[in-house]
Amino acid sequence: MLNNKTxxxxxxxxxxxxxxTKTILEKWPTVKKLIIFSRDEQKQFQMAQEYPLFKYxxxxxxxxxxRDFERLRRAFKEVDFVIxxxxxxxxxxxxxxxxECIKTNINGAENVINAAxxxxxxxxVALSTDKAAAPINLYGATKLASDKLFIAANNIKGDNPIRFSxxxxxxxxxSNGSVIPFFIxxxxxxxxxxxxxxxxxxNITLEGGVEMVLNALESAWGGEIFVPKIPSYKITDIAKAIGPNCVQEVIGIRPGEKIHEEMITSSDSFFTYDLGKYYVILPQIPKWSLxxxxxxxxxxxxxxxxTYNSGTNSEWVSVEELRMLIKEHVDETFN
Incomplete structure (x- = not known):
């Protein structure tokens, strides 16, 4: 799929x-070009040490x-796929x-669409979050707006064959900023x-997230929101898995937090289909035959x-399973 592509x-x-990056280079060794676009020069410098030019x-x-449309437009020249x-x-x-959140998450989405x-x-393929479903915080609201922009982009592209999902x-x-490294x-x-x-x-592993993105790149017709079927965990269980001898100190909910997360709302159900491994929320007015x-x-x-809610989910990860997953996917030295 990605060999000889940029x-x-x-x-x-x-x-x-x-x-x-790791998966793409392993599965498609003859990829034409892989461009890492970001604003943090220190992280780019560090990543470049892992992927030296003579080897990659x-x-x-x-x-x-x-936020910079002109910079995006220059970066997107001769690019086949954008994640x-x-x-x-x-x-x-x-x-x-x-x-600042609006400028990056909403205005940035519009810039990506127009430049593409x-x-x-x-x-x-744009990445979203469970917080975009029935959002109660600004981050979720901006990601919902971003999702809407990417779905609607399929209607404003004219005869351009580009697909947005x-x-x-x-x-x-x-992942960076998530609860597991914080608890560790x-x-x-x-x-x-x-x-x-x-x-x-x-809960989803990085590998699971990568698989979803690559699946969307390959199979999207344009306008879909792909949702994985993944397990839930209780915050108290993740605490037991990481610090079984630690005191669990209840500090109260933070601004903008939900007790349970939702990825598909009852309002979404009118346009939601089960694809087996994934759910998909289809556009209300698709540009193709339903x-x-x-x-x-x-x-x-x-x-x-x-609805698809972390609190009413049918699949759960146990304390012992969480410990195994942390050792396998987060920290090999974890015990």
């Missing part, structure tokens, strides 16, 4: 960007910000700096701060009123 990843020095001549590091992973994602920081349409990119998933295990660090103090004892979250899509993917319509 791929650009915005936010490419983040956790998912690095995981995508396909990689290019491109300093830029998704949009750049975002301002920390909930409390977004609540305190709302316009103007430069002949053939396929764009979205991948929405829950907390990525061990805090367990040294003998106390783990718990917001609310009955809080739950969806009957052909259903036949191609053996898609089954979910029941009206269906």
């Amino acid at each position: 791929i650009l990843i915005t936010g490419g020095t983040g956790s998912l960007g690095k995981a995508l 001549p396909q990689i290019r590091f491109f300093i830029g910000d998704v 949009h992973a750049a975002a301002m994602k920390h909930v409390p920081i977004a609540e305190y700096n709302p316009m 349409i103007e430069t002949g990119v053939s396929n764009v 979205v991948v929405r998933y829950g907390n990525v295990m061990g 660090e805090k367990r040294k103090d003998g106390k783990l701060p718990i917001t609310v004892s009955d809080m739950t979250r969806f 009957d052909e899509y259903i036949k191609k993917f053996s898609a089954i319509k979910v029941d009206q009123g269906f």
Whole structure:
């Protein structure tokens, strides 16, 4: 799929960007070019040490910000696929700096869309979050707006064959700023701060996130929001898994946080289909035949009123399973 193609990843020095880079280079060794687009020169410098040019001549590091349309347009020239992973994602920081979050997550999305349409990119996959479903915080609201922009981009592209789609998933295990590395660090103090004892979250590994993005690149017709079928965990169980001898100190919910996360709302159920491994929320006015899509993917319509919520999920990760997953996917030295 990606051999002899040029791929650009915005936010490419983040956790998912690095995981995508590793997978792409392993599975498609003759990829024409892989461009890492981000604004943090230190992270680019560090990543370049892992992928030296003499060994990985396909990689290019491109300093830029998704807020800067002209820089994006230059970076997108002769690019086939764009994976949009750049975002301002920390909930409390977004609540305190709302316009900065809007500039990156909404204006940045619009810039990516316009630059891609103007430069002949053939396929764009944007990363979303469970917080975009029925959002109660600014981060979630900006990602919902971003999702809407990418879906609507399929209607404004004219006769351009470009496809825009979205991948929405829950907390990525061990990603920058996530709870697992935070708890691993805090367990040294003998106390783990718990917001609310009955809080739950969806859980996906970096590898699972990468697989979803690559699936969307290959199979999207344009306008879909792909949602994985993944397990949930209780925040108290992740605390037990990481610090079984630690005191769990309830500190109260933070601004903009939910007790349970939702990836598909009851309002989404009217347009949601089960694809087996994934759910997909289809555009309300698709630019292609719905009957052909259903036949191609053996898609089954979910029941009206269906929701996909971390608190009512049917699949759960146990304390022992969490410990194994942390050792396998986050920290090999974890014990």
